[in-house]
Each structure stands twice: as structure tokens, then as C-alpha cells.
Amino acid sequence: MHGRRRHRAPQNDAEGRSARNMIEGLRDFLKRLEGRGELIRIRKEVDPRFEVAALIRDIQQRRNQPVLFERVKGSTLPIVSNTCGSYASVSAALGVEPRDLSRIWAERLTHAAALPSAEAVPGQYQPSxxxxxxxxxxxxxDAGPYITAGIVAxxxxxxxxxxxxxHRMQVIGDRELRLRLSPTGHLFEMQQRAERLGKALPMAVLVGVAPTVMLAAAARTNPGLTEVDLAAALAGEPFPLVRCPTLDLAIPEAEIVIEGEMLAGVRRPEGPFGEWMDYYVPVMDNHVLEVQHVWTRPDAMYYAIHSGSAEExxxxxxxxxxxIYQAVKKWVPSVINVACWPMIQFCVIQMEKQYEGQPRKALLAAFGAELTRILFAVVVDPDVDIYDPSDVIWAMTTRCRPDRDTFTIPDVPSFGRDPxxxxxxxxxxxxxxxxxxxxEFxxxxxxxxxxxxxEDYL
Known part of the structure; x- marks a missing residue:
């Protein structure tokens, strides 16, 4: 896909926000959040070595709002983080209510379509x-500095x-990044095809993109679709693209663009790195990206995601x-919402129970829909806040009889890196x-x- 594709925009959402207003760049979204009092500005200088990560953790544990670090030691660029750190922020980005998030996500992506190509416009970038x-x-x-919010195009x-x-990217110097590619991911398949031909794979790393692009890049597409198609489906209209400064590649606009190529037949040590389960992954031989150019927008902002944090x-x-919502709804039409929270392995399903035993159908459908990540699944009633772990635990401790209302499925593997x-x-x-x-309940x-x-009574 080389440029914008035409896509039929839906009518206004039931929530009252028009689809035309759905596409927001990162800067516009931050401006809207600040207008609502939902952006934290850190004005004191911070150190990108450990201090930024510690502050992100503190913010997520106490207020969990987007944050802008205005002054960063050793750089003229500010750092943004946590714009997608809560379901409330994501709901704001998509213009929906949190209770409708899973349903609307499933509905919009169900109607995602490959969009016809159109010409991308030039981007405004300066060398860096x-x-x-x-x-x-x-x-x-950690082995050193890591780009943690880089989206490879x-x-x-x-x-x-x-x-x-x-993909996480260890910085080796101004000309080299080392990346881990998941063997089940599309980029790995693409790199393998290029490597069999003895060719390096040209690519651009995007840092700091629109929230809808952040969301789409985390999803896996069906054959024939791209993540830009998904972003367009989420936004309700074609997603505007810009041309890379030197590569023949059309991309969503980003604050920072790193151009280069992934070398064929080259693997070098990468790691250790503190990953999403709060453990370190050891040193492994991983892929190498040879950096050719780095470009930034005027007054660019760097974006960082702390691995394993609420945002990831x-x-x-x-x-x-x-x-999971789609899979459960096929067998349990009264399902309301789904959230894997506060850990990806822990799935909470909210439904209107119509007969005893029906929650077990929902649980089996959920496990069948996601065989890699989900280890624990809980079904709760509509009066339980599935985004509040304490409320979910309240339901488990007051409405679940452990010897009767639980079941295990033994010896089912999950993700691959589990030796x-x-x-x-x-x-x-x-x-x-x-x-x-x-x-009684x-x-x-x-x-x-x-x-x-x-506070109003003090």
C-alpha cells in the first residue's frame, strides 16, 4: 500500500461524535486531553536513564494519565508517554464510552476493508x-537505551x-539498532522472504504517531489487510499518509522517522531487557537494522512506552x-464487555446471565478465541466494573464458590517463549x-x- 485509500465513512456514532472528528494526530489529542485537565506536565528536568521510567510507573500507579516531560537531560526533545495507558484514554481517542469499547472495536474491525491506493503527500521533516x-x-x-514505542513500517x-x-530496539550507536522479531509476526515472515532472496528489507521506524495508529499497530491483520486499513476502520475514514523522506514508502505521519534496512543473514546479541511480565529476557541473537537517516518534525516529541506498563x-x-468479545457473543449474545486487565493473561467477561451454566459457555469461548495469552478468565455480572481489579476480586470472593464455580483445563501451552x-x-x-x-445479591x-x-468539604 503506497498511499491513502478510499473508505466509506460511517454515520455519526451513537455516542454523538461525528466520524469526521475521529482522526486526531498525537499533538491534537494531547491538546484535547490538556483542555480536559487530563494531561500531566512535568516541568522539572528529568534524566532519560531510569528517572523517566520511574516517573511513568509512579504516574500510572496513582493517576494513570498521559504525561509530557518538557525538559529532558541531554536532548532538546520532550518525551510523551501513557496516552493509551487506560481504557478511558483509548475510549476518548476513539470517541466511545468505555463500556462499549470491546463491542465497537469488534464491529469496526469486522468491517475493515482493503482500501484503494492514492498518492501520499510529502512530510515535513528535518535531519537529525x-x-x-x-x-x-x-x-x-537493561543492556542500555531502548526505543520502546517504535513502530516498524x-x-x-x-x-x-x-x-x-x-518492536523493542536496542540502540548500539547512531547507525545500528537491534530488534527482536516474533516468529509469529508478519514482519518476521516478510524478513524471512527477503532473506531467502539475499536482500535487506527496507523499513522506517515511526516514533510518536496518532492514537488510532498506535492501536492498529498492536493488532494482527487478516490476509489482504494492513494496519493502516485497521486505523481507517477505527477512525471511520481514510487515514492520511505521508511519503518517507528517502524510502519509497507511504507511512502515517510520525514525530520521528528512522529510515534504514534490516540486514539479511545478520544476527547480533541483544539484551538483556526488562520485558512485559516484569522479568528480564536474556541476551539473544536478534535482527539488525542498519540506520541510514533519522528525521524529525519541527518541534518534535519523542514517545516512550515503559514495557509491561499499563500502556503496553x-x-x-x-x-x-x-x-474474545466476538467469540463469546456467538454463543452468549448477552455478553456486554471484555477486558484483559490488569494483566494480559487475566480476562474479565461482563455479561447478563440468563441461566445457570451460561458463564461456562462464555469461558470456553474465550479460551478458544485466544490460545496464546489468556490463562485466567472470570465472568462477572453487569454491576461489576471490569476495569477495576478490586471490584472483580470482590465478585470472585462474594459470588464464586471455589469448589463448584471454577474449572481447570490442564496441559494447554500458551506463548512460545515458555521453556x-x-x-x-x-x-x-x-x-x-x-x-x-x-x-440476597x-x-x-x-x-x-x-x-x-x-475536597469540596475542606
Whole structure:
């Protein structure tokens, strides 16, 4: 795909926001969040070595809002993080209510279509270098600075389609990045095809893109579709693209564009790195990207995602939520919402139970829909906030009889990098209230709770 493609825009969403307003660049989205008082500005100078990561963690644990670090040691660029760190922020980006997120995600991506090519417009970029970017070192045993929000854009030499996908990138110097490619990912397949031909694979690394592109790049597409098609489906209209400064590649506009090529037949040591489960991955021989050019927009912002943070979990889980929602709805039409939260392996399904045993159907459908990540699945009633882990635990401890309302599926593998088989098996939990005693399981309510603030009484 080389440029914009035409796509029929839907009518206004039920939430009242027109599709024409759906496409927002990163800067516009930050401006809107700031107008709503939902952007944290850090004005004191921060160090990209450890300090930024520590602050991101603190913000996510206490307020979990997007953050802009205005002054970063050793660089003129500010750092942005956590714009997709909560389901509330993602809902704002898509113009939907959090309770409808899984349903609308599934509906929009179901109607995603390959869009006809159109000419991309020139981008406004100026030359820079990796050394000028405030690339962060996150954890004490990390091998060094890592680009953690880099989205690789590369065209398949066989199909001509452009793939977008996230990859961690260890910075070796101004001319070299080392990347891990998942063996199940499209970029790995593309690189293997190029390598068999003895060719390097040209690519651009995009840092700091529109929220819809961030979301689409975390999803896996069906054959014949690209992540730009998914971004267009999420936005409700064709997604504008710009031309890379030197590569023959059309890309979503980014704050920073790193152009280069992935070398054929070359693997070099990468790691260790503190990854998404809060453990370190060891040193491994991984792919090498030879950097040719680094470009930045005027007044560019660098983007950082702390691995394993709320932002990575939301970005990774949203496509999974949509897949599980669709699978469960086929057998349990009364499903309301799905969230893999606060860890990707922990899935919560909200539904209106119509008969006893129905939650087990939902659990089996969920496990069948996602065989790589989901280890634990819980079904709850509509009065439970699935985005609040304490509320989910409340349902488990007050509505689940452990010896009757749980089941295990033994010896089922999950993701590939699990040499000790620690992440095998599945656990399903029915945490819904018994239908025969509705009065005894009615949640108490405090009038004014949620609206009254103690600060107003000080």
C-alpha cells in the first residue's frame, strides 16, 4: 500500500461524535486531553536513564494519565508517554464510552476493508540523529537505551502491502539498532522472504504517531489487510499518509522517522531487557537494522512506552478483547464487555446471565478465541466494573464458590517463549450471582457516592 485509500465513512456514532472528528494526530489529542485537565506536565528536568521510567510507573500507579516531560537531560526533545495507558484514554481517542469499547472495536474491525491506493503527500521533516533523541534506559539490568514505542513500517517484497508492528530496539550507536522479531509476526515472515532472496528489507521506524495508529499497530491483520486499513476502520475514514523522506514508502505521519534496512543473514546479541511480565529476557541473537537517516518534525516529541506498563497492556489487550468479545457473543449474545486487565493473561467477561451454566459457555469461548495469552478468565455480572481489579476480586470472593464455580483445563501451552512450561493450563471462574436469590445479591448503594468529593468539604 503506497498511499491513502478510499473508505466509506460511517454515520455519526451513537455516542454523538461525528466520524469526521475521529482522526486526531498525537499533538491534537494531547491538546484535547490538556483542555480536559487530563494531561500531566512535568516541568522539572528529568534524566532519560531510569528517572523517566520511574516517573511513568509512579504516574500510572496513582493517576494513570498521559504525561509530557518538557525538559529532558541531554536532548532538546520532550518525551510523551501513557496516552493509551487506560481504557478511558483509548475510549476518548476513539470517541466511545468505555463500556462499549470491546463491542465497537469488534464491529469496526469486522468491517475493515482493503482500501484503494492514492498518492501520499510529502512530510515535513528535518535531519537529525539517534544521539539527539532522548532514548530511555528503563531498568537497572537493561543492556542500555531502548526505543520502546517504535513502530516498524515495511513493505512486503512479495505482496506489496505495508506492515506496521511494534518492536523493542536496542540502540548500539547512531547507525545500528537491534530488534527482536516474533516468529509469529508478519514482519518476521516478510524478513524471512527477503532473506531467502539475499536482500535487506527496507523499513522506517515511526516514533510518536496518532492514537488510532498506535492501536492498529498492536493488532494482527487478516490476509489482504494492513494496519493502516485497521486505523481507517477505527477512525471511520481514510487515514492520511505521508511519503518517507528517502524510502519509497507511504507511512502515517510520525514525530520521528528512522529510515534504514534490516540486514539479511545478520544476527547480533541483544539484551538483556526488562520485558512485559516484569522479568528480564536474556541476551539473544536478534535482527539488525542498519540506520541510514533519522528525521524529525519541527518541534518534535519523542514517545516512550515503559514495557509491561499499563500502556503496553492496554495496547496489547484491546485487539484480544475484541476477538474474545466476538467469540463469546456467538454463543452468549448477552455478553456486554471484555477486558484483559490488569494483566494480559487475566480476562474479565461482563455479561447478563440468563441461566445457570451460561458463564461456562462464555469461558470456553474465550479460551478458544485466544490460545496464546489468556490463562485466567472470570465472568462477572453487569454491576461489576471490569476495569477495576478490586471490584472483580470482590465478585470472585462474594459470588464464586471455589469448589463448584471454577474449572481447570490442564496441559494447554500458551506463548512460545515458555521453556519451563510455567504458563500452561487454564483456569475459568464463574463469579456471577446465583439467579435464584436476586435479593440476597443486590449490591448496596450509597446515594451521592461517586459525585460527592471530600475536597469540596475542606
Amino acid at each position: 540523529s539517534l544521539g539527539r533523541l532522548p532514548i530511555c534506559t528503563h531498568c537497572e539490568k 515495511a513493505r512486503d517484497l512479495e505482496t506489496g502491502l505495508t506492515n506496521l508492528s511494534y 497492556i492496554v495496547l496489547t489487550s484491546l485487539p484480544i478483547n475484541g476477538d 519451563h512450561q510455567v504458563h500452561w493450563g487454564r483456569l475459568g471462574i464463574d463469579a456471577t450471582a446465583p439467579l435464584q436469590w436476586p435479593a 443486590e449490591r448496596k448503594k450509597v446515594p451521592g457516592s461517586g459525585q460527592i468529593r471530600f
